[in-house]
Amino acid sequence: MNQIRAVVVDPTASGRLAVRNVAAPSAGGSEAMIRVRAISLNLGEIRRARAAQAGWRPGWDVAGVVEAAAADGSGPKAGARVVGFLPVAAWAELLAIPTGSLAAIPDSISFEAAATLPVAGMTALYALGKNGSLLGRPVLITGASGGVGQFAVQLAQLSGARVVACVSRAERAKYARDCGADEVLVGNDPEGASRFGPYHLILESIGGKSLAAALSMLRPAGMCVLFGTSDTPEVTFDARQFYSGAGILYGFILFDEVKRESAAQGLARLVSLMAAGRLRSPIEVRGSWNEIGKFAERLWNREIAGKVVLSID
Ligand SMILES: NC(=O)c1ccc[n+]([C@@H]2O[C@H](COP(=O)([O-])OP(=O)(O)OC[C@H]3O[C@@H](n4cnc5c(N)ncnc54)[C@H](OP(=O)(O)O)[C@@H]3O)[C@@H](O)[C@H]2O)c1
Numbered sequence: 577m578n579q580i581r582a583v584v585v586d587p588t589a590s591g592r593l594a595v596r597n598v599a600a601p602s603a604g605g606s607e608a609m610i611r612v613r614a615i616s617l618n619l620g621e622i623r624r625a626r627a628a629q630a631g632w633r634p635g636w637d638v639a640g641v642v643e644a645a646a647a648d649g650s651g652p653k654a655g656a657r658v659v660g661f662l663p664v665a666a667w668a669e670l671l672a673i674p675t676g677s678l679a680a681i682p683d684s685i686s687f688e689a690a691a692t693l694p695v696a697g698m699t700a701l702y703a704l705g706k707n708g709s710l711l712g713r714p715v716l717i718t719g720a721s722g723g724v725g726q727f728a729v730q731l732a733q734l735s736g737a738r739v740v741a742c743v744s745r746a747e748r749a750k751y752a753r754d755c756g757a758d759e760v761l762v763g764n765d766p767e768g769a770s771r772f773g774p775y776h777l778i779l780e781s782i783g784g785k786s787l788a789a790a791l792s793m794l795r796p797a798g799m800c801v802l803f804g805t806s807d808t809p810e811v812t813f814d815a816r817q818f819y820s821g822a823g824i825l826y827g828f829i830l831f832d833e834v835k836r837e838s839a840a841q842g843l844a845r846l847v848s849l850m851a852a853g854r855l856r857s858p859i860e861v862r863g864s865w866n867e868i869g870k871f872a873e874r875l876w877n878r879e880i881a882g883k884v885v886l887s888i889d
Pocket of ligand 1: 618619620621695696699718719720721722723724725743744745748781782802803804805806807808828829830831875878879880881882883
């Protein structure tokens with residue numbers, strides 16, 4: 577049986593992740609075979625890998641080169657540089673990816689930069705689109721030093737919003753500022769953020785007090801898009817403050833959102849912004865996938881602000 581290398585959960589390895597041999601993939605009619613050159617890490621898949629059984633294969637974000645185009649003629653041709661998104665098991669040197677989850681990338685965009693776009697970039701893109709036009713409207717983004725957060729601040733700024741960003745600690749404020757935030761608040765301080773509200777849209781990924789504060793800062797028909805609970809899912813809030821603003825709480829899961837607008841479309845939008853120099857990848861750390869366990873530990877321990885990208889070597 578043909579074998580390839582892939583990242584698997586190995587409870588004996590550093591960070592519970594290691595590169596091992598697995599069965600080679602075969603492509604369905606609407607899938608292209610991709611030779612992967614770079615992958616990116618997300619907090620969500622690291623969290624899952626920490627609890628998963630031995631042998632489970634994580635991974636969502638990849639960039640590489642089409643080795644064989646899809647048999648049905650859809651999608652990029654052989655030799656094209658692409659970025660791709662899979663719901664699981666994407667961290668491998670060779671992958672069959674549905675063409676509806678692939679977008680071509682120009683030579684001006686590195687594989688590393690492109691690999692950061694799928695989960696972090698698409699989450700920011702789709703979440704910001706949930707409540708209509710942002711032109712001239714106040715938008716609050718929590719977790720703004722993270723991968724999603726740094727993309728979201730940039731994209732909200734591009735959309736014409738007045739962007740208020742929350743970061744958890746002072747030394748991380750510069751990340752939100754560098755992305756173009758109009759105001760940066762430290763410590764998810766409800767009082768501080770309310771000075772610039774009430775908000776048309778809030779992107780919330782912290783949970784606990786941060787989510788409680790978000791729910792009290794919406795303007796009428798404002799929306800809080802909840803896509804993460806990095807601190808805690810437990811929330812106590814005064815429900816009267818929420819419904820007096822007649823706001824909306826939207827539960828966001830990227831895997832559902834790509835059924836509304838395909839990953840191919842979302843990625844193509846992000847790639848065009850990046851190619852035009854209007855969106856930059858918030859890469860903080862580069863390395864080799866042979867050390868993925870070490871990098872996963874650092875991300876989990878909140879030592880990294882922004883994206884980790886690893887090359888396949
Ligand atoms: N629903 C979905 O489809 C979806 C999609 C993408 C992401 N997510 C979730 O969204 C969250 C953000 O993802 P990401 O990839 O951007 O993660 P990330 O790069 O690790 O960023 C996490 C952000 O949250 C902050 N944070 C983490 N723990 C915190 C805590 N205990 N208290 C306060 N702030 C805390 C971090 O602040 P520091 O800089 O201080 O560490 C950072 O700004 C994750 O929980 C992820 O699972 C969900």
